[in-house]
Amino acid sequence: MHLFKKFLSAAVSLIMIVGVFTGSFSGITESTITASADESEEIEESKDNTPKEDYHQWKQFDDRWGNMSLGGGTYNTMTAIGCLVGSICIAAVDCGAKSVDNFSPATFINQMNSVGGFGSYGELLSYKQVSQLIPGFEVINNYGYKSSTKAGKAAEMKYWMDQGYYIICHTKYYMDANGYWQSHFVYIEDIDGEYVKMNDPGSWSEDMFGTYWYKFAADYLVIKGPDSPDTYTEPPASYEPEIALDLLYYPNKTVYRIGEPLNLAGGVGIVTGINPDSGYYWILHAENMGNAHSFATYTSEFDSSKAGYYNIYFCAELYGLQAWQSIEVVVLDENGNYPPRNEEVTEESDESEETTQPDENTEENPPVTSTRRTTEYSEETTTTVAEEYYFSGEGDLDVYSEPDNTNEPVASIPNGYVFKVFDIYDAYGKVYLEGNEVWVDTSILDKADNSESYEKGDINNDGVIDICDLSLLNDYLDSLGNSPEEISLLTVGQLEAADINSDGIIDKKDIISYISEICV
Numbered sequence: 001m002h003l004f005k006k007f008l009s010a011a012v013s014l015i016m017i018v019g020v021f022t023g024s025f026s027g028i029t030e031s032t033i034t035a036s037a038d039e040s041e042e043i044e045e046s047k048d049n050t051p052k053e054d055y056h057q058w059k060q061f062d063d064r065w066g067n068m069s070l071g072g073g074t075y076n077t078m079t080a081i082g083c084l085v086g087s088i089c090i091a092a093v094d095c096g097a098k099s100v101d102n103f104s105p106a107t108f109i110n111q112m113n114s115v116g117g118f119g120s121y122g123e124l125l126s127y128k129q130v131s132q133l134i135p136g137f138e139v140i141n142n143y144g145y146k147s148s149t150k151a152g153k154a155a156e157m158k159y160w161m162d163q164g165y166y167i168i169c170h171t172k173y174y175m176d177a178n179g180y181w182q183s184h185f186v187y188i189e190d191i192d193g194e195y196v197k198m199n200d201p202g203s204w205s206e207d208m209f210g211t212y213w214y215k216f217a218a219d220y221l222v223i224k225g226p227d228s229p230d231t232y233t234e235p236p237a238s239y240e241p242e243i244a245l246d247l248l249y250y251p252n253k254t255v256y257r258i259g260e261p262l263n264l265a266g267g268v269g270i271v272t273g274i275n276p277d278s279g280y281y282w283i284l285h286a287e288n289m290g291n292a293h294s295f296a297t298y299t300s301e302f303d304s305s306k307a308g309y310y311n312i313y314f315c316a317e318l319y320g321l322q323a324w325q326s327i328e329v330v331v332l333d334e335n336g337n338y339p340p341r342n343e344e345v346t347e348e349s350d351e352s353e354e355t356t357q358p359d360e361n362t363e364e365n366p367p368v369t370s371t372r373r374t375t376e377y378s379e380e381t382t383t384t385v386a387e388e389y390y391f392s393g394e395g396d397l398d399v400y401s402e403p404d405n406t407n408e409p410v411a412s413i414p415n416g417y418v419f420k421v422f423d424i425y426d427a428y429g430k431v432y433l434e435g436n437e438v439w440v441d442t443s444i445l446d447k448a449d450n451s452e453s454y455e456k457g458d459i460n461n462d463g464v465i466d467i468c469d470l471s472l473l474n475d476y477l478d479s480l481g482n483s484p485e486e487i488s489l490l491t492v493g494q495l496e497a498a499d500i501n502s503d504g505i506i507d508k509k510d511i512i513s514y515i516s517e518i519c520v
Contacts, residue, residue, distance in 0.1 A: 004362045046164050053100035054091040060086045062200040065106040071118030078109065078223065081122045084185040085109065086201025087168045088130060088137075090122065091187050095225025097136035108133070127221075127362045136226035138166070144181060144219045145281035146235075148242050148274055150194040152218055153281075158191040159235050165224040169198070172210055173218040175285040177268045184212065210401055210410055213436050215272050218283055241276035245269060245295055245316040245323040248286055249432070249485060252492050254329045255387075255450060257336065262302050262329070264312070265504075269325065271295055287482035295323075307333040309341060314496060327426060336451050342348075375458040388448035388491055389429070389440075390418045403439045417487040418448055432483045454497035459490065461497070470514045473498050477508070 055480065060066065070076045070085065078085065082105070089105045092098040111117055119125050127139040145153050148341060157167045167188040175181050186198040196208040205211040252266030255273060264304060267289035267510035275282055284294045295316035302310045309330050316323045333339050391397035398409035403425040411433060413419060421429035429442040457465040459472045476489045482519045490498060498506050501513040 015202050031492050044185070045303055047412065053104065055090055055100050056104055056199060056262055057085060058090055058201065059204075060105075062105070065109060067102070068106065068109045069113075070109060070122035071113065071120060071126075072188070072437060073120065073122055076118070076122030078105065082109075083183075083201045084124060084168070085112075087185045087187040087199075088134075089226075090201070091166050091168060091223055092134050092137050094187070095137065095228070097134050097226055108180065137220050138224040140224050140232070141220055144278075145217065145220060146274065146279045148215070148244060148281055150214045152458050153214060154191050154194045154196050154209075156235060157188055157196070157220055159190070160222050160232075161191060163232055164225075164228045165232065166225055166228070168221040169196075169208065170219045170221075170222065170443045171198070171212045174216055174270065174283045177286045177288045182216075201397060205410070207410070211436070215244070215270075215435070216283065218281065236321060241270065241274050241319045241321065243273035243316060243318050243321040243323050245314060245325050247273050247289075247314070247325050250327060251289060251329075251421070252495065254327070256304055256329065256331045258305065258307065258334055260304055260331075260333060262299055262304065262312075264297070267327070269314055270294055271323070273318060273321075276319055293442070302329065304331055304507075304513045307331050307339040309339070359490060379473060385422055388418050388450060389413055389421050389442065389445040390448060391440075391444065392446050393444055397440060397445075399431075399433065399438045399440055400428075403430075405441065414483075417483065417489060418491050419487045421445075432486050448491045454493045455501040455515065456502065459494050461494075465500075465514070466518050467518060469497075470511070470518065473506075473514065475511060476506070477511075 042048045042352055059078045065080040065082075065261075066077065068078050070078060070082060080434060085488055086105060086107065089098075089103070089108050092108075093100060093103065099174070114131075115129060115133070117125055117129050117133075124130065129188055129517065131138045138208040138244060143156070145156055146151050150390040157169065161167060170183070170190055171186050172182055172184040184202060186202075188196060188208070189199050189206075194209065197206050198208040198211075200206075200208075200211070203211065208217075247267070250267060251264045254497045255265050256262070265288070266285050269289060269292060270286045271284040273282060288296050289312075290299075295314050298313040298315070302312065309328055311326045312327045313324060330338060330513055392413075396412040396414050398405070398506050399411040400407060401410045408496075418433050421431055421440070422432040424442060425439075425445045427441060428439045429436055429445075431440055452461060455463075455465075457469060458498070459469040462468070472490070479489050488495070496505060498510060499509050500517065503509065
């Protein structure tokens with residue numbers, strides 16, 4: 001019976017391995033975070049009273065064309081990488097170059113494939129080729145933004161729309177800390193001030209800057225339709241050099257015990273700015289904290305031998321300008337409790353103010369004056385270290401763009417996923433999803449207990465390394481790539497336990513180590 005149990009455990013584990021090794025190739029599904037939108041637009045009817053195709057509803061994951069290949073590659077499907085193709089199709093009908101009577105993303109993909117219009121990775125090879133297949137549709141230029149603000153970027157696109165042209169925005173374009181390019185295109189329908197209404201082939205959301213972080217918007221295509229003017233006026237070239245440093249993700253570990261070394265793994269920062277020579281907005285690669293080339297890290301204030309709260313500073317310097325950011329970490333006392341603060345945390349005002357960072361004037365921490373962004377919820381905001389929470393109620397957790405629930409949710413977080421809450425304002429906690437600052441109701445959340453110590457391999461902390469732990473690891477690996485990086489199925493302590501081979505990476509090699517451990 002004992003041998004049979006070992007054989008059964010090994011067989012189940014091997015089945016799970018097959019799932020891990022093949023699961024990542026099962027195709028891209030809709031994002032774990034689902035944006036809400038009003039889908040009740042009226043359907044235009046033709047003269048014979050049959051509903052006409054509504055091109056506003058064209059999505060890259062539509063069953064009619066979602067599995068079609070762009071260029072013949074197995075993984076270059078419309079669902080996976082078709083945001084630009086979808087945006088072009090929507091724009092082609094919206095500008096009057098095509099009609100839904102004889103045109104759809106499916107027909108366009110077939111036409112492009114027939115003329116070799118896609119590269120080996122599914123990329124468009126030439127906009128000129130697109131114009132040949134869609135007469136009256138012409139990409140006249142690809143413009144980089146010359147502003148780093150929401151209002152400025154919106155105004156640049158509206159400048160062209162007011163002249164009678166059409167816009168496709170490259171709303172996300174940067175290399176993440178793992179070396180992968182993140183890219184996404186949407187079609188712009190309307191602009192009012194800094195509110196940009198988009199038609200997103202990848203989601204049902206309409207608020208572009210409410211869905212995608214405005215700092216990731218890199219450039220945009222200006223499209224001439226059949227009724228657009230033949231001549232156009234270039235926007236005025238007026239700009240000032242700028243630089244900004246933003247922290248995309250906090251480190252996995254912000255709470256330490258006495259004697260533990262500082263570990264900034266999981267923390268990611270990115271530098272953006274305006275080039276003073278060309279005036280173009282640029283985005284440097286996202287880089288890991290403590291191992292970045294575009295910004296420096298100052299850690300001399302941290303002392304793991306003493307319980308207390310410590311600031312870690314980050315500084316980017318370019319064009320004679322500097323940008324600073326900081327995070328707070330805490331060292332627990334000998335009993336594992338949070339130490340009292342020496343003084344009340346000073347809330348930052350709604351207006352930017354001159355501050356000196358870091359406080360200590362040392363060779364490693366030179367005194368520098370900079371302008372730091374502050375929160376607009378200053379009077380009642382409680383600044384806290386990043387702490388993990390999860391939602392265990394029914395359904396999914398609603399996410400809001402502001403710290404209240406008077407507006408419709410902009411997204412949701414699946415039940416059971418762990419995420420970090422930073423500032424808390426009137427019971428609403430600030431979290432980050434895909435780089436966007438959003439809010440959740442902390443009164444309905446459970447706080448993860450990270451004071452527990454975990455043995456390597458014992459993810460559920462029941463004192464035994466068995467098939468249950470392997471199942472948790474398998475679920476975690478399956479979730480990677482299908483959910484934003486800021487949420488996880490495992491807590492920080494569980495992640496440390498899941499790295500059973502202690503190589504600093506949680507991957508399929510740990511699956512092999514688990515099988516060796518379980519089947520001994």
